[in-house]
Amino acid sequence: MTGVLNTVDQRTKLVGENRLELLLFSLNSRQLFAINVFKVREVIKVPPLTKLPGTHYNIKGVATLRGTAVPIIDLRAAIGFPPSRLDKPEENLIITEYNRTVQGFLVGQVRNIVNTTWSDIQPPPKTAGRSNYLTAISRIKDGDGEQIIEIIDVEKVLAEIIDYDVSISEGVLDEDLTAQMIGRKVLIVDDSSTARSQVRGTLSQLGLDIIECCDGLQALRLLQSWADEGRDVTQELLLMITDAEMPEMDGYKLTAEIRHDPRMKDLHVVLNTSLSGSFNDAMVKKVGCDRFISKFQPDLLVEVTQNRLKTVLGID
Structure with a gap:
């Protein structure tokens, strides 16, 4: 696998085109998982x-x-399977960067990378229950026919290990804006219920009304329905906070669709993602997001929201 990640710069071209590449690996028997x-x-x-x-x-x-201590998470155990055994030769480490932290996930055999489109990525079936560790599923064809790929909700795995505090630090909240916040609407778009809960838990402290969508396509259809009813989307919403990676339509494609619709093109869009900042800075400019922030930073979420309200109210 040493050379399989060497063309990441080329792969950045996929993002913004509603495409992605998944790294496939096993945890138990032949079932394939992906990130x-x-x-x-x-x-x-x-x-x-x-x-x-x-x-x-x-x-x-x-x-x-390389001189840095990296925590190693047993991904098999974290999602409910029997713990991994370090003496098994097929065990591998996937070193990742999420939410500005580096961690390794202990997995089984690492297979390959597949190129796919977000429109082929579907939410997990509702019958999977609310406690599953998946954000989405997909299907690939291999020598044995078609196989289901389960995409791990890493946000949920990390949230059960790391205590993400949604409290707001002293001095961050602008008391002069408190009354103006109450009742204003914010749209949160994220396929991870854990990530939505974190953002909701932070912004609801401001008295904001939170509307949630599970993916970009659902959000786009909601906004289009409002516009079709003659509602002013930019008046309805103070801002939209969207993840980048989501089934059916990613946050980049969602933003591009909003910018190309004159009925909602001025909606304030904040990209809130666990992907690396340097990569997203370029994507923000490409698709027209107003701001990028990496997960999970409650104080920064509040600051971004307050700054947007100040702009709406004409306050310097």
Whole structure:
């Protein structure tokens, strides 16, 4: 797998075209799981791990990679399977960057990368229940016919290990704006229920009305329906906060569609994603987002929302 991630610069061209590439791996038997290539730094064999006392039970230990201590999460155990065994030769580490942190996921065999489109990525079936660890599923063809790929909700896995605090730091909230916040609407678009909960938990403290959509296509249809009814989308919403990666339509494509519709082109769009900042800065300019912030930063979410309200009210 050493060369499989060497063309990431070329792959950035896929984003904004509603396309993505998935890194496939196994956790148990033949079932395939996946995460987005853009969140993967490298794939390596398991180095020696140091167990630290008091760490979460799904953290196998810490690996020292290029002088940096990286926590290693047993992904198999984290999503409800029996724990991994480090003595098995097929075990690998996927080193990732999420929410401005680096961590490794202990998995089984790493297969390959597949190029696909977000329109071919579907939400998990409702019969999977609310406690599943999937954001989406897809299908690929292999030698044995068609196979289902399960895309892991890494946001949920990390939230169960890391305590994400939704409280707002002292001094961040502008008391002069408090009354003006109450009742204004914010649209949150994210396929991860955990991520939506984090944003909702932060912004609801401001008295805002939160509207939620699970993917870009659902959000676009909602906005289009409002416009078809003659409602002014930019008056209805203070802003929209959207994830980048979502089934059916990603956040980049959603933003591009909004900008091309004169009825909603002035909607304030904030990209809120766990993908790397340097990559998203370029994508923000390409598709026309107003702001990019990386997950999960409650104080920054509040600041961005307050700044938008100040603009609406004409306050410097």
